Amino acid sequence: xxxxxxxxxxxxxxxxxxxxxxxxxxxxxxxxxxxxxxxxxxxxxxxxxxxxxxxxxxxxxxxxxxxxx
Amino acid sequence: xxxxxxxxxxxxxxxxxxxxxxxxxxxxxxxxxxxxxxxxxxxxxxxxxxxxxxxxxxxxxxxxxxxxxxxxxxxxxxxxxxxxxxxxxxxxxxxxxxxxxxxxxxxxxxxxxxxxxxxxxxxxxxxxxxxxxxxxxxxxxxxxxxxxxxxxxxxxxxxxxxxxxxxxxxxxxxxxxxxxxxxxxxxxxxxxxxxxxxxxxxxxxxxxxxxxxxxxxxxxxxxxxxxxxxxxxxxxxxxxxxxxxxxxxxxxxxxxxxxxxxxxxxxxxxxxxxxxxxxxxxxxxxxxxxxxxxxxxxxxxxxxxxxxxxxxxxxxxxxxxxxxxxxxxxxxxxxxxxxxxxxxxxxxxxxxxxxxxxxxxxxxxxxxxxxxxxxxxxxxxxxxxxxxxxxxxxxxxxxx
Ligand code: FES
Ligand SMILES: [Fe+2]
Numbered sequence: 416x417x418x419x420x421x422x423x424x425x426x427x428x429x430x431x432x433x434x435x436x437x438x439x440x441x442x443x444x445x446x447x448x449x450x451x452x453x454x455x456x457x458x459x460x461x462x463x464x465x466x467x468x469x470x471x472x473x474x475x476x477x478x479x480x481x482x483x484x
Numbered sequence: 485x486x487x488x489x490x491x492x493x494x495x496x497x498x499x500x501x502x503x504x505x506x507x508x509x510x511x512x513x514x515x516x517x518x519x520x521x522x523x524x525x526x527x528x529x530x531x532x533x534x535x536x537x538x539x540x541x542x543x544x545x546x547x548x549x550x551x552x553x554x555x556x557x558x559x560x561x562x563x564x565x566x567x568x569x570x571x572x573x574x575x576x577x578x579x580x581x582x583x584x585x586x587x588x589x590x591x592x593x594x595x596x597x598x599x600x601x602x603x604x605x606x607x608x609x610x611x612x613x614x615x616x617x618x619x620x621x622x623x624x625x626x627x628x629x630x631x632x633x634x635x636x637x638x639x640x641x642x643x644x645x646x647x648x649x650x651x652x653x654x655x656x657x658x659x660x661x662x663x664x665x666x667x668x669x670x671x672x673x674x675x676x677x678x679x680x681x682x683x684x685x686x687x688x689x690x691x692x693x694x695x696x697x698x699x700x701x702x703x704x705x706x707x708x709x710x711x712x713x714x715x716x717x718x719x720x721x722x723x724x725x726x727x728x729x730x731x732x733x734x735x736x737x738x739x740x741x742x743x744x745x746x747x748x749x750x751x752x753x754x755x756x757x758x759x760x761x762x763x764x765x766x767x768x769x770x771x772x773x774x775x776x777x778x779x780x781x782x783x784x785x786x787x788x789x790x791x792x793x794x795x796x797x798x799x800x801x802x803x804x805x806x807x808x809x810x811x812x813x814x815x816x817x818x819x820x821x822x823x824x825x826x827x828x829x830x831x832x833x834x835x836x837x838x839x840x841x842x843x844x845x846x847x848x849x850x851x852x853x854x855x856x857x858x859x860x861x862x863x864x865x866x867x868x869x870x871x872x873x874x875x876x877x878x879x880x881x882x883x884x
Contacts, residue, residue, distance in 0.1 A: 451618030458620075459599050459612055465591035483610065483620045 430464035438469050441476060451482045458483075489514050494879075497857065501876035505869040510857035511876060516690040516850040522800040526555045529779050529878045531648035533737065534655050536781035536794040537561075538644045539808050540569050541676040542587065547604055550587040554646075555797065559635070560584050561644060562593070564604040571637040571646050572606050577629045593632075606632035642674050642810050643781055643792045653734045660736040661725045662777060668768070669785045672761050674810035677817045680825055681809040683833055687840055689847040691780055691797040694805060696871050697843050698774065698782045698793075701742040702864040707838050719746045723775055724870045738874045740867035741775030747786055749831065751824045758788035758824065761812040778874050788812050791832060801847060807836060 424432040434457050441453035458473035460466075477483035489497060489512060497512040514521050537554045543563035550561040551574050560574035560583060574583050581597040584590075592609060593602040601609045608631050614622035636647045638655035645655060652658050663670050676682075687694060697703065701720035704711055723741040730736055748770055751758075760768075764787055772786040782793040789811050796804040809829055811817070816825065849855060860869045 448618050452613075455610070455612045455618055455620055458610055459594065459601060462592040462601050462609060463590070463594055477620060480618075481621070482615070482618055484626070 430460040431466050434458075434460035434464055434466050434469045434473075438473055441473065447480050451477060451480050454480075455482070488518055488520065498876040498880050501857065502873045502880070505860050505862045505866050508860060508869060508872070510860070511692065511872055512857050513850045513853070513855055515875075515879075516692065516847060517800055519800055522797070524879065525797075527649075528881060529875060530555055530797075532878065532881075533652055533779055534638065534645040534647050534658055534777075535779055536643045536645055536777070536792070537571070538794065539642055539676075539792070539806070540639045540644055541642060541808065543569060545589060547591060548587070548589050549584050549593065549604070551582075551584045557648075558582055559646075560593075560632075562604045562606075569637060569639050569644055570605060571635045571644065572632040573635065575633070576600055577608070577632065578611075583632075602632055606634050640777075641669065641783055641790060641792055642676065642808060643783075643794060645781070653730075653736070657730055657734055658737050659739070659777060660730060661728065662739050662775060665723075665725075666773070666775075666785060668764050669761065669790060672812070673814075674790065675812070675814045675817055676808060676810055677821075677825055680822070681811075681829055683807050683829070685805040685807070685836060685840065687803045687805065687843055688801060689803055689843040690800055690850075691795045691803045692871075692875060693843045693846045694795050694803055694839075695776050695778070695780065695782065696868045697839055697846075698776050699740045699742065699867040699871050700865060701744075702861070703842065707842055708835055711835065716746075720744050722867050723773060724867045726870070727874075737778055738870050739775055739777060740870035741773065742867060743771060743773040746770055747772035751827045751831075756824065758811060758816055758821070758828075759813040760787040776871060778871065779878075789828065793836075805836065807832065 421433060421436050424436060437453045437457035437460060441450050441457055444450040444453060454473045454476045457469055458477065461469035461473060474483060500509045501511055537559065538552055538561055542550050543561055546563050546565050546567050548563045552559050552561060558574040560572045562570045562572065564570055576583050576595040576597065578595065578598060578600050581595050583593055583595055593604065599612045603609055610620050611622060611625055612620055614620060614625060636650055638645045640655065656663060701717060704720065705717050721743050723743055725739055727735045727738045768787040772784065774784045776782050780795040780797065784791045789809055791807060791809045794806045796806060798804060809832065
C-alpha cells in the first residue's frame with residue numbers, strides 16, 4: 416500500500432478506495448497482527464462506503480483470526 | 485424582578501390553577517420567568533410526557549440521520565434500514581463523544597474519536613482495536629454495551645415524539661382521546677412539498693404562552709382580523725377533553741383547542757381547491773380543528789391539509805416554533821399547485837406572525853410582580869384553562 420494513495424483517499428473522504436487499499440494491504444501482510452490491523456481499517460471504511468463485498472471479506476479474515484465476533 | 489416562590493407558595497399557587505375555571509387563577513409569574521422552574525419542567529413536564537422534537541420528513545430515506553438538541557440534550561434522529569424512525573442519545577457509548585454533527589444519509593454511524601461504529605438501529609457493528617491493536621473483541625463490551633441508548637419514540641401526523649423518561653403510557657394510550665377524535669386523519673399518508681411548506685419563528689416568550697394562545701379562539705377577531713372575513717368568532721367552538729383512566733394505572737392526557745365550522749379560504753382565483761384526504765366524513769367539508777397535543781405540539785387539520793408546529797423551548801423566555809404544512813395527496817407537490825401552496829403557506833405564516841405580538845406581550849406582562857396569574861373568562865377561556873390545569877398538575881405530580 417502506498418501511504419500517499421491512502422492519505423489522498425482519506426483526505427478526499429473516499430472510503431471505498433480507502434477500504435480497498437487497506438484490504439489489499441491486509442491480504443498482502445504476512446503476520447496475523449498486521450493483517451488484522453489493516454483488515455480492521457478496511458472493515459470500518461467499507462461500512463462507511465457501503466461496500467458490502469469488502470466488509471464481508473474483511474469480516475471473514477478477522478473472524479478467521481479470532482479478532483471479530 | 486424574577487419571582488421565585490417558596491415551595492409551599494408554589495404548591496399553593498399551582499393548586500389554585502387546577503381548581504374550577506370560574507375560581508382558578510392562571511399559572512404564577514415564576515412559571516414564565518424562572519430558570520429553576522424551567523429546569524423542573526424539563527423533568528416533570530417534558531421528560532415525563534410525549535414531547536415533539538422534529539419531523540419525520542427530515543429523514544427522507546432509510547439511513548438518514550439528523551442531530552438535534554432538545555432542552556440541551558444532544559439527540560440523534562435516524563431512519564433505520566427498514567424505514568423506521570429511531571431516536572437515540574447522540575453520544576458514543578465509549579468515552580461519550582458526540583457522534584453525529586451533520587444531517588444526511590450515511591451508511592454507518594461512526595464515532596469520530598475511536599471509530600466505534602453503529603448501525604441505524606443503534607447496534608454496535610465493530611469496536612476497532614478495543615481488544616488491542618487488530619483485535620476487535622472486548623469481553624467487557626460484549627457483556628455491558630451492545631449499542632446506542634435509544635429513546636422511546638413515535639411518529640404521529642408527521643411529528644417525531646419522544647418520551648425521555650420512558651415511563652409514560654404508550655403514545656396511543658397517552659393520546660387516546662385525540663387519536664379517537666381525529667381517527668380519520670391519524671393514519672393518512674402526508675405529503676410534504678419541501679421548503680415552500682415550512683418556516684420557523686423565533687419568539688421572546690415562554691413555550692406555554694404559545695400553547696395557551698393556540699388553544700383559544702377568543703383573540704381571533706382582534707388579533708387576526710383577516711381570518712374574520714371567512715371565519716367569525718361565532719363559528720368557532722371549544723375543544724377540550726380531560727384525561728381519562730383507560731385501565732387501572734393508565735390515564736390518557738388531556739388536550740384542548742378550538743374548531744371552526746366554516747373553514748373554506750379562497751386560495752385560487754379560479755376557485756380551484758386542493759384535493760382532500762380519502763375517506764373523510766362530509767362534516768369535514770367545512771370544519772377544521774386546531775388542537776394542542778401537550779406539552780409542545782400544535783396541530784391543525786383541514787380536509788385538504790394539516791400542519792404541525794413543534795415548539796422548541798430554548799429557555800424560560802425563549803422559544804422557536806417549527807411549522808410544517810402537509811398536503812393530503814402526493815400530486816399537490818407538482819408545479820401546477822405551486823402558487824396555491826405558496827399562498828397557503830403565506831396565509832398561515834401571516835396568522836402565526838400576528839400571534840407573536842401577543843405571546844411576547846404576555847411574556848412581558850409576567851414581569852409585573854403584582855400579577856396573580858390572571859383570571860379566566862369561563863365562556864371563552866375554558867380550553868386555555870385545560871392546558872393550565874395539565875401543566876400545573878404535572879408540576880404538582882411528585883409533590884402529592
Ligand atoms: S468515544 Fe466514541 S469511539 Fe471512543
Ligand atoms: Fe392566533
